[in-house]
Amino acid sequence: MDNTVVDLETLQALYENRAQDDEMESIKKHMKSSKDKEDAKPLDKPEQFLFQLCQIPNFSERVFCILFQSTFHECITSILRKIEILQRVCKTLQTGKCVLQVLGLVLAFGNFMNGGNRSRGQADGFTLDILPKLKDVKSSDNSQSLLSYIVAYYLRHFDEDAGRETCVYPLPEPQDLFQASQMKFEDFQRDLRKLRKDLNACSAETEKVCKLSSEENLQPFKDKMDEFLSQAKTELETQEKQLADTQKIFLELSVSFSVKPKAGEKEVSPNTFFSIWHEFSTDFKDQWKKQNKLMLQERVKMAEDCFKQAREKASYNVKPKHATGIKAKLGQKM
Known part of the structure; x- marks a missing residue:
């Protein structure tokens, strides 16, 4: 061990x-047949x-258990890390204040642009597939897109740290959304089923080793494997529950955003849902960086102008006024 x-x-x-x-x-057959022969060929x-x-007593069973113990933690940690990303992204999209503000601006400006259209100018919402298209809506002079205008408006009116290093990106990170879009609940379930199967096999092999081993060959294998199996069973049950909870949260989220399954899908898949958000978040972050840089330059220029004015004010020399009246002349004679 x-x-x-x-x-x-x-x-x-x-x-x-x-x-x-x-x-x-x-x-064994060769060794038995050559045991009493003088000219027998050795192995x-x-x-x-x-x-x-x-x-080695129960070599195969012992090594199987030891190897499974070494890989179990890595496998369960990999699944946990992916599910945590999925949960974090779902939670941010569902309840994130900044996300709701951005979506509110998209709806408000969309209604304003469609103000002359009764059927589209007073919408209560919009479908998510509109989000990646915002960058393609240009101003009349083609100088900026609707997306860049929304980003600039958000930073100037909703983010007190805009233009500073402390400014926090308001949407889920594009990398997290991309990873979430590549995940499949079926893969998680398959991996957990395999872990469950291997854990049961490890438990059976451990029991076999303990049953067949002599007292001197029993430890430390027995105590270490018993401790591992108990802990692994708990971790696996926790992960299975967490996966079920995460899938429920995701399906509720897709319903709240009115996203429907693609043709051939029984339920909305993470790829269908998060691919849209990934594209939008990538475009949004590009504009967010540009607008933050412009606002930082504005802040620097304002600071330089204030410093320049303060320095010019400090350089003024006020000359004392010399008295020239009769009183002053009499004072000089005295």
Whole structure:
């Protein structure tokens, strides 16, 4: 159980190259037939090595359990990290104040532009597929897009830190949205099912080793594996529940945004939903960076102008006024 003696990579190689039942049968048969013969050929080194491995009590079962223990945490952590990204993005889109403000501006400016149209100028909402198209709506002089105007308006009226290093991006990060769009609940469920299957197999192999091992060969394998199996079972159950909760949150979110499944989908997939947001967030962040840079330049220029005015004011010299009246002349004579 000490991986510093035999590292896991070597242990994996030993497990994969262990003697199979038919190979072991042939080796034992050869040894038995040549036992009493003087001219018998000895086993080659590979066969000797396989035979020596076979002498370790329950070698195959022990190594399977040790290898599974080493990979379980990595697998469960990978699933957890992905689900946490999914949960974070869903929560931000559902309840994020800044997200609601941005969507409110999109609706307000859209209604204003359609003000002359009774059927479209007083909308209560819009479908998400409009968001990636905002960059294509240009002003009459083609100098800016509707998206760049919305971003600039948001920064000047809703973000007190605009133009400063402390300014926080109001939407989920494009990278998080891209990762979320690549996830599939079926993949999570498949991975957790495999972990559950392997955990059950590990539990069965541990029980077999403990049953067949002598007292001197039982520890520390038994205590360490019992502790691991108990912890792994709890972690797996927690992760299965978290996945079910996350899927429920996502489906509620897609309903709240009125997103419908694509043809061939039973339910809205993360790809269908988050791909739209990824494209919009990428475009929004490009404009957000540009507008922040412009506002930072404005702040710097204002600071320079204030400093210049203060320096000019400090350089004024006020000359004392010399008295020239009769009183002053009499004072000089005295």
